[in-house]
Amino acid sequence: MLALIAGQGALPRAVAEAAPEPPLICALEPYRPEGLDVDKSFRIERLGGFLHWLKARGVTRICMCGRVRRPEIRFTRLDWRTALMLPAIRRAIRRGDDGALRIVISLLEEAGFEVVGAHEVAPALLMPEGVATRAQPGPDLARDIALADRISVDQGRADLGQACVIREGRVVVQEDDAGTDAMLARLPEAAPGTGGILFKGPKFRQERRADLPVIGPNTAKGAIRAGLSGIVIDARGVMVLDRPALLRRLDEAGLFLLARKV
Structure with a gap:
């Protein structure tokens, strides 16, 4: 049981x-x-x-x-x-x-x-690899993911958050104990298409039987409010709540969601 x-x-x-x-x-x-x-x-x-x-x-x-x-x-x-x-x-x-x-x-x-x-x-809460939205990532994505990976390793070693926002090749904000939604809320409201990505994934060498990262419709709402271009998560490493509602919000706002292979 x-x-x-x-x-x-x-x-x-x-x-x-x-x-x-x-x-x-x-x-x-x-x-x-x-x-x-x-x-x-x-x-x-x-x-x-x-x-x-x-x-x-x-x-x-x-x-x-x-x-x-x-x-x-x-x-x-x-x-x-x-x-x-x-x-x-x-x-x-x-x-x-x-x-x-x-x-x-x-x-x-x-x-x-x-x-x-x-x-x-609940393995169905994990996203398979690929772009799940109509919108597609832009040409600078590889640069931003490389920076996000370095930040994620630093966060893991310091046992801090699991997410950060990257915009134009620089770190805008990092997650703390308040969580991803609170991190996004700290960003000023921005017009659609301002750019940047929300990156979220497990911490470096994280114990995955507890505290695996989660995103959901509220995450999409925060990313849209901040004017981001999209969300990048680790395929098979981030759980997605209410996937239909999440994708609907992103598609309506023109944001992408990429579950990338690690």
């Missing part, structure tokens, strides 16, 4: 609906997934007890998906099972996001669960 540990946003619902069998929906307090009834909520201080509860219900596989911020831990509220995990939890607190996720995954595996990525549960 599969359990989803669901954070915020539309991804948990998309993964749950794509799963071969209905998963058990769990939520880390205070987060609530959009459009899903939660079977079990838990606090990080009760992680050990929560995992025991999952085992008692026959769960063997866990998928973590959706946005969460690192929770504040009150060590005086640990249950005894979670207290046994305390050394690993303390290490996770000191790590960056990707390092913390690796430690959490190791804790789940040590407890006997198989940890699977959202893209493994």
Whole structure:
């Protein structure tokens, strides 16, 4: 049986609906997934007890998906099972996001669960290679992608965001903890055809079983507002929510979407 540990946003619902069998929906307090009834909520201080509860219900596989911020831990509220995990939890607190996720995954595996990525549960959310829109990329795309790749490696090494905006061969803005939509919102509104690309892909050496990049219709809305020419993502490395709505918005505005082979 599969359990989803669901954070915020539309991804948990998309993964749950794509799963071969209905998963058990769990939520880390205070987060609530959009459009899903939660079977079990838990606090990080009760992680050990929560995992025991999952085992008692026959769960063997866990998928973590959706946005969460690192929770504040009150060590005086640990249950005894979670207290046994305390050394690993303390290490996770000191790590960056990707390092913390690796430690959490190791804790789940040590407890006997198989940890699977959202893209493994819902592979149809991944884009195949190629241009998916009527609009096609311009002649400067290779130059901009080369720069975006270098920025992506730097972001990964610093454990920062998964996206950036490139315009006329220079970096305009980079993603931070606020996410891609917030990054695009920081750009001034620009006339259609101003130019530039939104680049999004997994961080360098990222643990892909959690926090794989996601785009959706709101991403298209932000790119259109900023006057960008298009969006470039890694084929098989970025999940796409509500693909028909996303492509419709891009086609109506004349932007391209390229899923490039890495």
